[in-house]
Amino acid sequence: MDRFDAIVIGGGITGCGVARDLALRGVGVLLLEQHDLAHGATGRCHGLLHSGVRYAVKDPIAAQECISENRIVRRIAPHCVELTGGLVIELPGDDPAYYHQLRRGCDEAGIEHRALSPADALELEPNLNPRLTRALSVPDASVDPFLLSQENARAAERHGAIIRTHSAVIDFIRDGAAVTGVRFADDEGEHEARAPVTVLAAGGWGMPLAAKAGVRVGLSLSKGSLVIMNRRFCDRVINRCRLPADADLVIPNGPTSIIGTTSITVASPDGLVIEPRELAVLLAEGAALAPGFATARALRSYAGVRPLFQESGDADGRGITRGFFVLNHATRDGVPGLVSIVGGKLTTYRLMAEKTADQVCELLGRRVAGRTSDTPLREGEPAPFYHRYERLARLATTKPGEMVCECEMVPREAIRAILSELHGRPDLADVQHRTRLGMGPCQGGLCSYRGLALLHDEGLLAGGSPAAVITRFLDQRFGGIAPVLWGDQLREEALNYAFYATLFGLDRGGDA
Ligand SMILES: Cc1cc2nc3c(=O)[nH]c(=O)nc-3n(C[C@H](O)[C@H](O)[C@H](O)COP(=O)(O)OP(=O)(O)OC[C@H]3O[C@@H](n4cnc5c(N)ncnc54)[C@H](O)[C@@H]3O)c2cc1C
Structure with missing residues (x-):
């Protein structure tokens, strides 16, 4: 079969979420992923289900989206989430005014937060830096990005979607200006698939692909590097009480801990190199949060790119909003049949998918409401044994x-x-x-x-x-x-x- 209602390019969390949302609305979907699901930023992120506290001061819309989606993801995908909770800790030298701004930002975004004394914080997390001066508890959580992507893809399949991994889109099929399908390659050769709407959810790879369809999608690619340590230092997510900066997050991840991240603008999401200076910052700042870092073993490092939407301007990676944008290229660029979804976070993937699916359904002339906010990913099936x-x-x-x-x-x-x-x-x-x-x-x-x-x-x-x-x-x-x-x-x-x-x-x- 090579005809569908919609084709989704990219099997990161966004593409998997879009495929599930559309399939639940009865739209016939083909998802194409060039490698395996979660190959891109999704499989290279911290795995933090943001409470929104990280954005509460500088990016209030992203903060509100995060807390609202955090609650939904916990509800619909409990088997992908570890309810760790999170702490924000202030260390000597951190700007004391930021703590108050942060609490105000949390109040405005609706993020629950509770002040803890240093002694109470240390009782909860004895491996923290004992010099911490203040702490707040927030509803952060740890999420498995691989499982979350796979579970969205499996749910999409149960509703009739076709998910093809190791299938790279190499070009678009055009009818005049309109995109009417894609050409893709797998181990067996090249194939074609057609649909009235194609969704570009290719993350950091989106720009060159969009150019093949004759449209410009402005992305700033911000590389973030992370290190996995061999110990679980804390049972909660630890945030540093300061504006987002390098190495201010430690996430418990099974038996290990992940420290991240850096932010360096790069030209391509492929061939990322982790620089020694990034490692030095990550390990030094990790030791500031939890002194045990200094003697623990670094198991591996990895890097991903945040595909941040930037039409114009020269803000660096940390200055660009973590909000998301759905682009209808018919009205924006005169190219019917193509929709892009850009920016956002893993935490807000469901909302991103819903807004994208709304746009696709409008283009298809179907009036079907999304129902992913209250439909569990497993829909009554028992959680898989391997979770x-x-x-x-x-x-x-x-x-x-x-x-x-x-x-x-x-x-x-x-x-x-x-x-x-x-x-x-x-x-x-x-x-x-x-x-x-x-x-x-x-x-x-x-x-x-x-x-x-x-x-x-x-x-x-x-x-x-x-x-x-x-x-x-x-x-x-x-x-x-x-x-x-x-x-x-x-x-x-x-x-x-x-x-x-x-x-x-x-x-x-x-x-x-
Ligand atoms: C270092 C770092 C840490 C982060 N930490 C967090 C965090 O803790 N919490 C959070 O909420 N967010 C976090 N984020 C952001 C989050 O990871 C991303 O917003 C999200 O994963 C983006 O998902 P995506 O599906 O849009 O993109 P991607 O995951 O990059 O997926 C795009 C997919 O498209 C595929 N593709 C590309 N070209 C083609 C083609 N031609 N044919 C077929 N497939 C193609 C790619 O292989 C890839 O799998 C982090 C990001 C980074 C970089």
Whole structure:
């Protein structure tokens, strides 16, 4: 089938959210993602379900959107969210006036906040800097961006959408000025798909794609780098009490903590390099928030780009609104059939998707209201076995030998549950995105080969090269480990090298 009501380009959280919203309204959708779901900014963010406190002083509309969507996402996707709560802490040297501005901004945006004494904050979070001078508790939470994207895509599929990963849009099909479809490429070759409306939800890749349709979408690409540490320092999200700046957020993420971020304008979302000066700032500021950072092990670093909408002007990344914009290119540029969704946050993805779907339905002449704000992502189905926050409870019943990844507690059953989503492609990174295999402290050292063995047992390696499959995965993992190779992490990586390069013979191109 190559005809649809709407085509969505991009399988980040925005595209997955748009596909689900449209599918729930009965619109026939095709979603095309060039790599795997959450390949872009979505899979490279902090995983913070913002309370909005971060924007309460400088970006009040974004703050209001965040708190309202924070409440909705908790309700419709409880299995993707860990209800950590958050603290804002003031340290010596932070501007004391900001604390009061922040409380006023929270009141205006409707963000619940409660003042805590330093002693109370330290009782809740003993690893915080004991010199903190003031603290506020806010309703931040930790969210799994991979699971949230996949669950939106799965819900869209249940309502008839077709989701195709590893399918890159290479051009638009035009009828005069109008966009009437796309040409895309996958492992098998090139294909065409047609629809009266195409939605560009390609994040940082949007500009060159829009140019292919003859329209200009002004984006400022702001790179943010983050580091994952091997310990969970705090059970709550920790924000520094100051205007958003480098390295002022620590997010608990399973057994690890993520510190972020930096903000550097870049030309492209591909080939991002994490600079040593970024690492130095992240680790130093992390140690200011939680002194244990100084002695913990940095597991990996990663970077993503915020695709911030900027029609004109030269504000830098932190000065541009985190609000979002739906662009109808028919009225804006004289190109019917194309709609872009730009800017925004992971936290506000549902609202972004709803406004985009409203626009698509208007163009299709369908009067159907969106219902994503009160429809749970799983719609009455039990939460999947492989969802992360349930695993601890299931640990006791997992049989010996069944655990493939001990760091993230991924049993064989969790991997088997998602094998059909690989569509016969033996890709360990796709397994990782769906189960968290290899995302914990050992970074795949002890579980990559077990994952490969499972793919073999399930017949996914027939006719292919196991060595190529595992080498591709290890290379991808190493890309994030390389920037933090010192001390204990270097020793651990030397051990992994011994396993894979020498024991499995991968340094000689041998077959695993
Ligand atoms: C460092 C950093 C930290 C952040 N932290 C947070 C946070 O903690 N909380 C929060 O709410 N927000 C956060 N954000 C913002 C948030 O990550 C983004 O707003 C959101 O993920 C954007 O999602 P998206 O789907 O629009 O874009 P993306 O996730 O970038 O998705 C675009 C997708 O389009 C695909 N694509 C591109 N070209 C093509 C093509 N030709 N064919 C097919 N597919 C294509 C890409 O592969 C990609 O998967 C952060 C952003 C960054 C950079």
